[in-house]
Amino acid sequence: MGHPIICFGQQPCGFFPKRFLFAKISAARRLQKEIGGEIVFFFHDSDHDPRETITILRDRTSKQEVALNFQFENRIQKQFSPQYAKRVLPEWQEKTARQLPNYVPPPLVAHFKETKCSNVADFCLEMYRRMGLLEGLRVERSSMPEFRARAVAVSDYFVDQPYEGEIVRARYRDGKLLLHKGGNRFLEIPGGEFGPKQISPTRDTRFRWMQSVIRCTHYVAGASEQHYINKADAPNVKFIKRDEISDFDRAYTEL
Template identity: 70%
Template sequence: MAAPIICFGQQPCGFFPKRFLYAKIVTARQLQQEIGGEIVFFFHDSDHDPRETITILRERHSGREHRVNFRFLNSIQKEFSPLYAKRILPGWHSKMVRQLPNYVDRELVDKFQEVDCHNPADFCLKMYGKMGLLDGVRVERSSSPEFRKRAVSVDDYFVDVQWEGETVRARCRDGKLLLHKGADRFIELPSQDFDATQISPTRDTRLRWMQSVIQCTHYVAGAGEQEYLNETDAPGITFVPRMDISESDKAYTEN
């Protein structure tokens, strides 16, 4: 009998991870202690929403909350580029190093200072690793061309294409490539050829697309995921709710 594969998935969710991601990791490790097997982190860095990486920190002396995020090279990248293709504005990192002692311990500031990455996806992944959260965990990235080539075809998807000199994530709908401007406003891009290495799934097709490659036996699902995951898309998976955690949207900043 094959060993269990315990998976959890998440977009980059702050340069210090949100507490709900920490809860998923703890749940996966607890399950691994019970049944053995391997833990896989499906790192959905193809997402393009810059709000995913907002990091909510609490000022150490006043207790006030502050929302901070990466700053990007231009507005096209910020709004439309996938997280692995957005570029962090030069100077942002050094500025944050100076500000972070107001929020976190010196040890965590030092780890942050050691991270030298130029896009938010790489930065987040490196930081999570430095915090020890990914020890013994296999990471599979949705941006990986090899992962994308191995994944099953889905009928609802995004395509990474070039526009105005940038890589953008366009929704493919009725044969058109569309950038969503908000509400019912879209930018239609010129038609262009693409292949499987440029495709990433929508929310509703992500589970089947992911599972076609990872073939997990157990999936740790967050509270939001439990509301929309279609379990019939992956009949072989045992779904495990992540553990409850307070202030789940705040940054996890413990060492």
């Protein structure tokens, strides 16, 4: 085997990351100790679903849970803008910072207050860095034009397009740009020419698209990824299950 490249992927998953992300990182680090090589975090910040960043915390006294999330300037940005284009509101950060001492230790409150980023993706990534989770990892972002330009063409994809003052992520289908409004309802939006630097993959084409650039030898897969990744797209990749972890969809708040 040549130089091992151990990869895992994840959308921004809360301003404190969900515990399943920590489980992916710990699995990757353990494998690195065994075989060497480098770890690559494929940060899928082109995703647009606002539910991904819901952060579930537990009151330190009552143990009751609360679900917190970013606030958004408008409905279009919330529903359709990619995470890298959803803007962080200063008033949201100030309000949330006042609540956090009920849920997390003082060092994490300080990290939250000190993080100054203009968009949701950058904010989450900076918080993960401050928590020490990214030490020694190489981060590759699906939003980066350079990454997109190097990726293989896929048949099923989204296109980042301007729409009503925002950047939105529209599904390309049958020559149309569509915003999914729920169920079987779609809104067609106007669009001009676009190229690889505006394209990001769908769930089912994401691994092949990512792998064409990262070329990992090992991939740490989450529970749901095990079911939808087409392993035939990467016959030479060894797939590793992430570590088991309790409360996998709750926030990781340890230092």
